[in-house]
Amino acid sequence: VQTAVIVVAAGSGTRLGRPERKAFAPLAGRPMLAHALDGIFALTEPVQLIVVAPDAELESARAIVAASAGPAVGYTSVVAGGASRQLSVAAGLAAVAPGVGIVLVHDAARALTPTAQFEAVIAAVRATRSGVIPALPVVDTIKRVDQGGAVRETVDRSELVAVQTPQGFVRAELDEAYADPAADFTDDAALLASFGHSVGTVAGDERAFKITTPWDLARAERLLAEAAP
Numbered sequence: 001v002q003t004a005v006i007v008v009a010a011g012s013g014t015r016l017g018r019p020e021r022k023a024f025a026p027l028a029g030r031p032m033l034a035h036a037l038d039g040i041f042a043l044t045e046p047v048q049l050i051v052v053a054p055d056a057e058l059e060s061a062r063a064i065v066a067a068s069a070g071p072a073v074g075y076t077s078v079v080a081g082g083a084s085r086q087l088s089v090a091a092g093l094a095a096v097a098p099g100v101g102i103v104l105v106h107d108a109a110r111a112l113t114p115t116a117q118f119e120a121v122i123a124a125v126r127a128t129r130s131g132v133i134p135a136l137p138v139v140d141t142i143k144r145v146d147q148g149g150a151v152r153e154t155v156d157r158s159e160l161v162a163v164q165t166p167q168g169f170v171r172a173e174l175d176e177a178y179a180d181p182a183a184d185f186t187d188d189a190a191l192l193a194s195f196g197h198s199v200g201t202v203a204g205d206e207r208a209f210k211i212t213t214p215w216d217l218a219r220a221e222r223l224l225a226e227a228a229p
């Protein structure tokens with residue numbers, strides 16, 4: 001396969017406040033991770049799938065993968081994550097097969113991400129040979145405030161976007177960035193940019209929102225209920 005998709009699912013889900021680790025919390029009766037994999041197994045292009053799960057959930061992650069595996073996925077593996085998202089991505093990256101040239105990194109928490117978003121990112125990385133991330137315009141007015149909450153200024157919204165996943169990269173560039181142990185960034189695109197690699201954007205999709213709070217989970221439940229036949 002030419003493309004690998006790393007799904008990071010090793011977070012704890014503190015803000016969701018469920019007893020289960022977030023990716024294993026039920027969403028419309030199935031684990032969030034199972035929904036996240038739906039969009040990937042629907043890809044027509046075969047990809048290597050790497051699920052990064054908490055140490056204690058490796059068996060259940062394997063069961064979820066086995067239950068949802070479709071013909072599009074040529075090769076899957078489940079590996080243990082780390083204490084931060086970045087360490088979990090690094091664990092996933094270590095499992096990428098030889099010969100893979102494009103690596104996508106995706107949050108399991110963006111469980112309703114449409115297949116088309118994966119396809120758009122893969123196509124754009126292939127066309128530009130650079131990093132590509134899905135982005136949406138920022139709709140709220142954004143203010144810069146001081147530590148006490150007093151408004152300092154309004155930030156120009158026209159030059160801001162909110163970014164989602166999957167974030168797609170040329171494998172060699174991602175490997176290079178992750179080989180630096182000092183690198184510490186909130187997302188992989190920022191990491192790549194710090195190495196001087198350019199990162200472009202494609203249009204994101206509102207359905208790729210990240211399930212972070214109980215309100216987000218309820219929203220995902222409603223969207224799935226509306227989509228049900």
Ligand code: CTP
Pocket residue numbers: 008009010011012013014015016022023052081082083084085086088089106107108109110210211212
């Ligand atoms: N993630 C991970 N390993 C970590 C931390 C996060 O694989 N050590 C993954 C999460 O599973 C999630 C994605 O990174 O799919 C985005 O992280 P976030 O939404 O912050 O999830 P959690 O860290 O689980 O949630 P919280 O921050 O509320 O604890």
Ligand code: MG
Pocket residue numbers: 011
């Ligand atoms: Mg987190």
